[in-house]
Each structure stands twice: as structure tokens, then as C-alpha cells.
Amino acid sequence: PTSFNPRRVRSQSSVNMGICSSSKPAIPSGMKLHILPPSANSHGCIAVVQDLGMDIEIVNAYGKTRTDEFLKMNPCHICPTLEIDSNTAIWESGAIMRYLCNIAPNGAGDKLYPNDPLKRARVDLVLDWRQTSLYPCFPAIGYGIFGVPVNTDEAKEKFNVLQDEHFNTLMDVFLKDTKFVYSDTPTIADLAVAPCLTFIKARRKFWDAVPDKVKEYHKNVLEAFPATKENFNALDGMCTGWDGEGCDAEP
Numbered sequence: 001p002t003s004f005n006p007r008r009v010r011s012q013s014s015v016n017m018g019i020c021s022s023s024k025p026a027i028p029s030g031m032k033l034h035i036l037p038p039s040a041n042s043h044g045c046i047a048v049v050q051d052l053g054m055d056i057e058i059v060n061a062y063g064k065t066r067t068d069e070f071l072k073m074n075p076c077h078i079c080p081t082l083e084i085d086s087n088t089a090i091w092e093s094g095a096i097m098r099y100l101c102n103i104a105p106n107g108a109g110d111k112l113y114p115n116d117p118l119k120r121a122r123v124d125l126v127l128d129w130r131q132t133s134l135y136p137c138f139p140a141i142g143y144g145i146f147g148v149p150v151n152t153d154e155a156k157e158k159f160n161v162l163q164d165e166h167f168n169t170l171m172d173v174f175l176k177d178t179k180f181v182y183s184d185t186p187t188i189a190d191l192a193v194a195p196c197l198t199f200i201k202a203r204r205k206f207w208d209a210v211p212d213k214v215k216e217y218h219k220n221v222l223e224a225f226p227a228t229k230e231n232f233n234a235l236d237g238m239c240t241g242w243d244g245e246g247c248d249a250e251p
Contacts, residue, residue: 032083034061038234044191050227097188126189142199152246194221201239
């Protein structure tokens with residue numbers, strides 16, 4: 001009689017259930033990425049779509065996020081939002097970038113979001129740090145360009161946090177031995193971090209005080225995604241052209 005082989009049974013069960021560690025989910029057709037052109041949060045998602053050559057329509061959602069149609073898709077009325085189909089959407093830039101890399105054909109997304117468990121964990125680490133520690137400093141510094149009321153004293157406090165804590169983490173930990181964060185090539189972690197640094201340019205003397213290594217990093221990331229230059233420049237122009245209260249304040 002044929003001997004029982006549990007390994008063979010497990011293997012056959014995995015095949016029958018469609019489980020394969022190397023498989024990629026199918027790319028839904030007709031996806032749309034709803035963005036705000038000058039938004040740093042949108043820039044990473046735009047760059048992933050363009051860099052990976054994905055067939056996804058990029059839609060300017062300016063002035064549309066409170067419409068009934070948009071709210072049905074995304075009740076949180078924020079951009080970027082990835083409309084997967086008529087009944088499904090996801091938002092939050094980090095989630096969208098990870099999803100896009102995961103579904104990119106032929107493993108193309110691996111260069112931006114590595115499959116290697118440790119490399120991927122480090123990308124996730126930086127994405128979490130960006131959301132919880134780094135980004136909360138920027139609204140007080142740069143949201144005046146969007147017409148949001150800002151306070152110069154709060155902007156100074158937040159910039160001091162950047163100077164005393166977050167820039168050191170970026171330079172001495174994430175960029176200690178590599179050109180990009182934990183990597184010799186850019187990843188979605190860099191696309192989360194670098195575009196939002198542009199907000200500091202709204203305060204001219206603040207930007208002057210940014211360490212050269214941080215400025216060089218910012219430049220390197222943006223130059224690595226030339227297809228997204230128009231969007232990067234839109235935010236840069238809004239920041240450097242802002243003349244609101246505290247634009248020339250000392251940090």
C-alpha cells in the first residue's frame with residue numbers, strides 16, 4: 001500500500017486552496033488614484049504609480065472631496081484615495097503605496113517595497129515613524145500655504161523638535177550608512193519622508209537652518225523620481241512663494 005505522506009497532503013491542500021507564497025494578487029482594472037496635486041501626502045502614491053508604470057488613472061480631486069460621490073467612496077474625505085472599484089477604496093498614503101507595490105506585475109514593486117523580511121520591516125518602521133513622530137511637526141510650520149491658520153511660536157517649537165530629535169534620527173540612524181533610508185536605492189519610506197520636508201521652505205530661515213545632510217537627502221529622493229517633478233515643484237513653489245505671518249521668522 002502507498003505510505004501516508006503528510007508533507008504531500010499539505011502541499012496538495014495549499015495548491016487546491018490557491019495558496020502560493022510567490023503569487024501576486026491580480027491587478028484590478030479601472031483603478032483611480034484621487035490626489036491633490038501639491039499635497040506631499042499624494043506625492044509618494046503618484047510617484048509609485050508613475051515609477052512602476054501602472055495603468056491607473058490619476059484624478060485631481062481638488063474641490064471634490066466633500067461631494068456626495070466622493071464621500072460615498074471615502075467617508076473620511078481625504079486624499080490620496082485609491083478607488084479600486086465602485087465598491088472598494090483605500091486611503092492613507094502608506095497603505096496605498098504598500099498596496100500598489102504588492103500588486104505590481106512581475107514583482108516590479110519589490111524595488112520600492114522589498115520582499116526581504118528585514119528590509120521590509122525597516123521600511124515599515126520608517127513609515128510608522130513618519131506618521132507618528134515626523135509629520136506632526138509640519139502643519140504648524142507649513143500649512144499656512146493652504147490657508148490654514150498657523151502660529152509662529154508653535155512653528156518654532158515644532159522646528160526645534162525636528163532639530164533636536166527627528167533630524168538626528170534621520171541622519172544618524174536611517175541614513176547612517178546609506179544614501180536613502182536603510183537602502184542604497186529609494187523605497188516608499190523615502191517617498192513618505194522626503195516630500196513633506198518641503199513644507200519647511202515656507203519658513204525661509206527655518207530651511208536655512210536645516211542640516212546640509214537632510215537637504216541633500218531631500219534633493220536625492222525627489223531627483224530619483226523625475227516623472228513626479230511637476231507635483232514636487234507645485235508644493236515647492238507654494239512654500240517658497242508664501243508670504244504669510246512668520247514666513248521670515250527666525251527658527
